[in-house]
Amino acid sequence: MDTDTILSGLNNKQLEAVTLPQQSALILAGAGSGKTRVLTTRIAWLIQTGQVSPMGLMAVTFTNKAAKEMLTRLTSMLPINTRGMWAGTFHGLCNRLLRAHYREAGLPSTFQILDTPDQLSSIKRLMKLMNVDDEKYPPKQVQGYINSCKEEGLRAHAVDAYDAHSQKLREIYEEYDKQCNREGVADFAELLLRCYELLERDAHIRQHYQSRFHYILVDEFQDTNRLQYLWLKLLAGTSNCIFAVGDDDQSIYGFRGARVGNMRDFESDFNVQNIVKLEENYRSHSNILDAANAIISHNKHRLGKNLWTSAGKGEPVRIYDAYNDTDEAQFIVDEVNTLQSEGIALGDMALLYRSNAQSRILEHTLFSANIPYRVYGGLRFFERAEIKHALAYMRLIANANDDTALLRVINFPARGIGARSLEQLQEAARQQNCSLWQAATNKVGNGTLGGKGIDGFVGLIREMVNQAYGISLPELAELATTLSGLKTFYENDKEGEDRIANLEELVTAAVAFSNQDFGNHNNVEEDLDIVTQFLNHASLEAGEHQADVGREALQLMTVHASKGLEFNAVFICGVEEGLFPHEQSTYENNGVEEERRLMYVAVTRARQRLYLSHAQSRMLHGQVRYGIPSRFLDEIPDALLKRLNSKPAPKPYATGGNYQATSSSQQYPFKIGQSVRHAKFGEGVVVSYEGNASDLAIKINFGREGLKTLMMEYAKLEKI
DNA sequence: CGACGTCCCCTTTTT
DNA sequence: GGGGACGTCG
Numbered sequence: 001m002d003t004d005t006i007l008s009g010l011n012n013k014q015l016e017a018v019t020l021p022q023q024s025a026l027i028l029a030g031a032g033s034g035k036t037r038v039l040t041t042r043i044a045w046l047i048q049t050g051q052v053s054p055m056g057l058m059a060v061t062f063t064n065k066a067a068k069e070m071l072t073r074l075t076s077m078l079p080i081n082t083r084g085m086w087a088g089t090f091h092g093l094c095n096r097l098l099r100a101h102y103r104e105a106g107l108p109s110t111f112q113i114l115d116t117p118d119q120l121s122s123i124k125r126l127m128k129l130m131n132v133d134d135e136k137y138p139p140k141q142v143q144g145y146i147n148s149c150k151e152e153g154l155r156a157h158a159v160d161a162y163d164a165h166s167q168k169l170r171e172i173y174e175e176y177d178k179q180c181n182r183e184g185v186a187d188f189a190e191l192l193l194r195c196y197e198l199l200e201r202d203a204h205i206r207q208h209y210q211s212r213f214h215y216i217l218v219d220e221f222q223d224t225n226r227l228q229y230l231w232l233k234l235l236a237g238t239s240n241c242i243f244a245v246g247d248d249d250q251s252i253y254g255f256r257g258a259r260v261g262n263m264r265d266f267e268s269d270f271n272v273q274n275i276v277k278l279e280e281n282y283r284s285h286s287n288i289l290d291a292a293n294a295i296i297s298h299n300k301h302r303l304g305k306n307l308w309t310s311a312g313k314g315e316p317v318r319i320y321d322a323y324n325d326t327d328e329a330q331f332i333v334d335e336v337n338t339l340q341s342e343g344i345a346l347g348d349m350a351l352l353y354r355s356n357a358q359s360r361i362l363e364h365t366l367f368s369a370n371i372p373y374r375v376y377g378g379l380r381f382f383e384r385a386e387i388k389h390a391l392a393y394m395r396l397i398a399n400a401n402d403d404t405a406l407l408r409v410i411n412f413p414a415r416g417i418g419a420r421s422l423e424q425l426q427e428a429a430r431q432q433n434c435s436l437w438q439a440a441t442n443k444v445g446n447g448t449l450g451g452k453g454i455d456g457f458v459g460l461i462r463e464m465v466n467q468a469y470g471i472s473l474p475e476l477a478e479l480a481t482t483l484s485g486l487k488t489f490y491e492n493d494k495e496g497e498d499r500i501a502n503l504e505e506l507v508t509a510a511v512a513f514s515n516q517d518f519g520n521h522n523n524v525e526e527d528l529d530i531v532t533q534f535l536n537h538a539s540l541e542a543g544e545h546q547a548d549v550g551r552e553a554l555q556l557m558t559v560h561a562s563k564g565l566e567f568n569a570v571f572i573c574g575v576e577e578g579l580f581p582h583e584q585s586t587y588e589n590n591g592v593e594e595e596r597r598l599m600y601v602a603v604t605r606a607r608q609r610l611y612l613s614h615a616q617s618r619m620l621h622g623q624v625r626y627g628i629p630s631r632f633l634d635e636i637p638d639a640l641l642k643r644l645n646s647k648p649a650p651k652p653y654a655t656g657g658n659y660q661a662t663s664s665s666q667q668y669p670f671k672i673g674q675s676v677r678h679a680k681f682g683e684g685v686v687v688s689y690e691g692n693a694s695d696l697a698i699k700i701n702f703g704r705e706g707l708k709t710l711m712m713e714y715a716k717l718e719k720i
Numbered sequence: 721c722g723a724c725g726t727c728c729c730c731t732t733t734t735t
Numbered sequence: 736g737g738g739g740a741c742g743t744c745g
Contacts, residue, residue: 062734062735063734063735064734064735089734089735090735091734091735092735095735113735115735116733116734116735187735188734188735189735191735192735223734252732252733253732253733253734255731255732255733256732256733256734354731354732355731355732356731356732357730357731357736357737360736360737377733411721414721414722416721417721418721418722419721420721539735540735541735542734542735558731558732558733559732560731560732560733560734561732561733582731582732583731584731584732585731585732594732595732598732619736620730620736621729621730621736621737622736622737623736
């Protein structure tokens, strides 16, 4: 394509962004405003006009999917080979850089990547070794602590710790890093931090990359954390420019360290002259867009932006007030059927929810109604237990000192190595300050301690290493699944059919991986064996969420998972106080603002039809909970709405469940679940009673006012 | 040593 | 309601 063709069809703002001069810029790109298009066209334009070569720029995204999408679009515009280009995720690029300079980074050439569950088990193992009370220090929290420290760019020695508790945490962090180094593994955050430290420490390497990447383009900038920002800043140096695309209103990852504040910092740190706002939306009808704008306008901390569209008003936003969660699900089923008969494809409809726990009842109802659906966000291919087992064998063949891998499979399939033998092994390793594998092999030599099973395991791994010599990657995968006994184990398991199929799929994946022209992961600087590459690929790119793609099916996912997608019709369910906004969020700083952005993301997924539903009661954690409609619903102007059941027929509160059946509700003034009004707290729902008749207290969920316990005598409640 | 039962806790998620 | 962790029994 020539330059004109590349730029054709862009609106003025998009064009302005794409053709900005060589200086750092911030593009505020609203939902559906053509963000990805601008980013890719910018790259194409820079290359086409000869301002930069494909090798002289770096493009960073958060997900592999986004990276792939970008490259696909790029190749459709320019006849260039994208292989070898530095385009990928933060983690992928850091990994690549670390592989190229593993010595300078202080890593073994075959270093493995620890994924989240692996990291957790590594931490648990360490804490046991250190004799840390896991009641006082829940491993999950320790993991969170370590990761957030790393994401702030802080090593253990640099972390503040004032009291005994935080000092202990810091100590665990320090020991954990030592353990990782000993085992030659790096967790996700470590890839970034290690890379950052390398660039900071080694002027030679830093200058090499600084003089190479004159243009750095960053997608979803609002999701960057502190460390990622520092990393970008380091690479940019004093003369390179960063083209940052993002939307502060769609920042929904604060809980994992994303700092929207990076956008403001970027503005001043990089002396940004141009903030281009892309506000024309090409996705939704205006009723939907106006609803989204109205909601988000309630947030205080915004850079400011208002989406508009030249599409018509379209349908009103529909609100359904369900009696309970089953009713809500049934309503959706009915509506989906109607929409389908009106010609909307099932695959073009999405069912969004705030938390995964909500999906069960929806799935159940859809299943009963024979509506095909697909749930996103379950276990992914490389995260499945059987696959991780097989990979662990492969990892051991590559590097037997990988304790995490060893522990995963030393007794799986069971070979008679119990807790006692394991304890002895770990003790031996601790004493000799060596890996478990080394301890195990030493033990085989001197015949100490009852290690019959361990001997067998050592023999097995050695045999595998023997047979692995000189074979191809698929053959190695095959070896890891058969010789290990995994396949036999699952063959004898009555529910092992799927697992066997997955193991076979792993071999297929290995074939596909070795056939690809290994471009994506390597370049001249790297000379990695394909096994390491494959294992990397498995950790960094865990694979598609679900297998049966292509089948026409209703799309189910959390609101988080829906970011970046769009559908003709969208159902957002569970729009209740406590659920959306989530209860937990109201305790956090600016938590509700993030929830509101989440709602904004959800609403802007819809092109033509939008449904918001809430239920008066639902099962949550095995208990019936009562909720009132979300405050976000009140934030949408009535003119945009159509209430499908303006006053829901008050159904008998005892149907379906047996709750309250035993308590003598007779003596209570209001039924559980009754909506009431209080002079000060406003509208609420009766949750329960406490105390006895003479001294009765009533517990009411007032939504945004929270849960209140009031003395019946003084409460002055009014039925609604 | 391993299978089975019981208790506890519970957002959101990518790499 | 359901998964993970732990404890007991065979």
